[in-house]
Amino acid sequence: MSEANEDRNEELIFAEEDHEAESRSAMPPWEVLIVDDDQFVHQVTTLVLKDFTFQGRELDFISAYSGREAMRILEERDDVALVLLDVVMEEADSGLKVARWIREDHNDHFVRIILRTGQPGQAPENEVITRYDINDYKEKTELTTQKLFSAVTTALRSYADLQSIERNRKGLEMVIRSTADLFRHKSLSHFASGVLTQLVSVLGQTSDSLMVRASGLAASRREGALRVIASTGRFAGLEGHEVSDHDCPDGFDVIEDALRRQESIFRDRTYVGYFRTVRGSENIIYLCGDHDFGEMDRDLIRLFASNIGVAFDNLDLNDEISETQRELLFTLGEVVESRSRETANHVRRVAEYSALLGRFSGMDVESVELLRQAAPMHDLGKIGIPDDILLKPEKLTDEEFETIKEHAAIGHQILKGSERALTKEAARIALTHHEKWDGSGYPQGLSGTEIPLSGRIAAVADVFDALACKRVYKDPWDTESILDFIRGQSGKHFDPDLVDLLFDNLDEFLEIKRQYPE
Structure with a gap:
């Protein structure tokens, strides 16, 4: 799923693709394997x-006329619910060998086995049931129509119960595993994507539905409108659009409800989860299945949803902490810049330029955000420089x-003592x-990739912006002169790859300059 804006007051909406005729097709039949060497029995x-x-x-019937053929069929198929198994076929104990193979070699303890024999003395009932994990034992002479109906009904009920238990177990495992995955997400867009993926996975473990082909979207409420922040399937590509711009005939009335x-x-086949966080944001999950949700589906959705609610709270609190931290860092950076009579927007532009270069250079989303928050600290050390030097309008002496x-x-x-990732990154940028690029810089004389990428990025961002700003010691440069200077310093002052990224995406950098003017 693609990324989108992260807002504090969000609404998540997920919608599944509506498969018209296909989604309303009949339930699949029970697969019954008849294993007997007598065509008449089949x-x-x-x-x-x-x-x-x-x-x-x-019922759907599959025929096998020998033990070997039965084993081949069972190896190829995993949907057989019941085996009606003759004892004597190509060998006197072929059926018993097949039963042992199913349980021990094939390791299938779910398929039900009804052993049918015309020679009961060949395989005594008590011994067979005890040794071979047979579910029922019938002599062919006693299998009237009614008894066959009863035996098949009992076997299929047992199979369905075992499958239900197993689906429930797998579903619970998926809930636990999915919850752990969700709590790793720190942004709304990634969290939204994770919720959709994991919820579909959970339900995919619990039924024969077509949930794995779900389409969905996540949206956030901003100024009364729901805007898509993440999408998949038939909703793909709608990021940034209002939800009401897209047709979703089954969903909006129940969402409003x-x-x-x-x-x-x-x-019916629709679930709308409502979540209100401790900070007051309202969040919605919308899910539409291919058939009415069974009670087990509903229980798993409720269990998963309870964890989603906690994750929403944590995401909200993390956002609040991050926003507070970001504001403090920008404020501190602005104080430093104001002291040197530079505009507060300089640190904001450097932060955005740095984030842009970080994204273009291949950083992941979290690293880009870390860079955006750390970059305003690049000149924090100016707080320790005397005013008569920092504010001097004339050319500085070598000593100054x-x-x-x-x-x-x-x-x-100032920054190096912290173990926090953000502060460590800010310390790295401040130092480098x-x-x-050619090793002629300060304070360590590093060159090339010895300089951390964040330091190389901040160097380009800082100079690109500083040259355009009025300082006590210079007038602002025009854009063409700035670009000529940066191009000329490629491979000398600046990492040449970053210079290329700047020129390849110049419009986006100039747009940031327009957004945060002097």
């Missing part, structure tokens, strides 16, 4: 059970310039943003 069994149904599902009632709703150069080490000294 014909009679099929004839007797042709009108049989259980839980609304008919959930918002009005402030509670989650199950309605050496004093100015100390601000890189001072900033690093005056290093040069």
Whole structure:
């Protein structure tokens, strides 16, 4: 899923693709494997059970005429619910070998096995049931139509119960695993994507539905409008658009109902989850299945939703902490810049330029955000430079310039003591943003990739902006002169790859300059 804006007051909406005729097709039949070397037995069994149904599902018959053929079929298929198994076929104990193979070698303990024999003395009932994990034992002479109906019904009910238990177990495992994955997400767009993926996975473990082909979208409320922040399937590419711009005939009335009632709703094959965080944001998950949700589906959705609610709270609190931290860093950066009579928007532009270069250079989303928050600290060390040097309008003496150069080490000294990732990144940038690609920079004389990428990025961003700004010692440069200078310093002052990225995406950098004017 693609990324979108992260807002504090969000609404998540997920919608599944509406498969018209296909989604409303009949339930799949129960697969029954008849294993017998007598063609007549196959014909009679099929004839007797042709009108049989259980839980609304008919029977589908598969024929095997030997033990070897039965094992081959079972190796190829994993949907057989019941095996009607003859004992004596190509060998006197072929059926018993097949039963042992199913349980031990094939490791299938779900398929039900009804052993049918015309020679009961060949395989005594008590011994067979004890040794071979047989579910029922019938002599062919006693298998009347009614008894065959009863035996098949009992076997399929047992199979369905075992499958239900197994689906529930797998579903719970998926809930636990999915919850752990969700709590790793720190942004709304990634969280939205994770919720959709993991919820579909959970339901994919619990039914024969087509949930794995779901389409969905996530949206955030801003000034009354729901805007898509993440999408998949038939909703792909709608990021940034209002939800109402896209046709979703099954969903919006029940979503409005959930918002009005402030509670989650199950309605036929639709689920709308309502979540209100401790900070007051309202969040919605909309899910439309291919058939009515069964009770097990609903239980798993409720369990998963309870964890989603906690994750929403954590995401909200993380956002609040991040925003507070970001504001403090910008404020501190602005104080430093104001002291040197530079505009507060300089640090904002440097932050945005740096984030842009970080994204274009291949950084992941979290690293880009870390860079955006750390970059405003690049000149923090100026706080330790005397005013008579920092604010001097004339050219600095060599001694004064050496004093100015100390601000890189001072900033690093202030920030280096923290173990927090953000502060460590800010310390790295403060120390290295005056290093040069050719090794002629300060304070350490690093060159090339010895300079951390964040320091190389901050160097380009800082100079690109500083040259355009009026300072006590210079007038602002025009854009063409700035670009000529940066192009000329490629491979000298600046990382040439970053210079290329700047020129390849110049319009976006100039747009940031327009957004945050002097």
